[in-house]
Amino acid sequence: MQKRTSINVSTETRDLLAALAGKDKTLDAMIRKLIDEHQARRTRERLAWEARLARAKEDTEAWERGQRIGKRLGDLLDQREAAKR
Numbered sequence: 654m655q656k657r658t659s660i661n662v663s664t665e666t667r668d669l670l671a672a673l674a675g676k677d678k679t680l681d682a683m684i685r686k687l688i689d690e691h692q693a694r695r696t697r698e699r700l701a702w703e704a705r706l707a708r709a710k711e712d713t714e715a716w717e718r719g720q721r722i723g724k725r726l727g728d729l730l731d732q733r734e735a736a737k738r
């Protein structure tokens with residue numbers, strides 16, 4: 654059996670979690686399901702981003718334009734930060 658611990662949450666959060674879990678799941682199972690879904694979504698988003706990046710790199714002109722825009726934005730950010738000092 655796994656060790657158990659407590660998580661300090663508001664009663665509202667506990668009640669929302671219990672409503673999500675329903676009668677057939679424990680709160681522990683519901684939390685694990687939410688974590689699994691979150692990790693799966695992050696993986697899908699990362700893979701989609703990597704695919705978009707690979708397609709963008711194939712378009713040399715668009716890639717170079719993006720690099721120039723990124724550099725200009727970085728320069729503007731540096732100027733803004735310097736002006737704060």
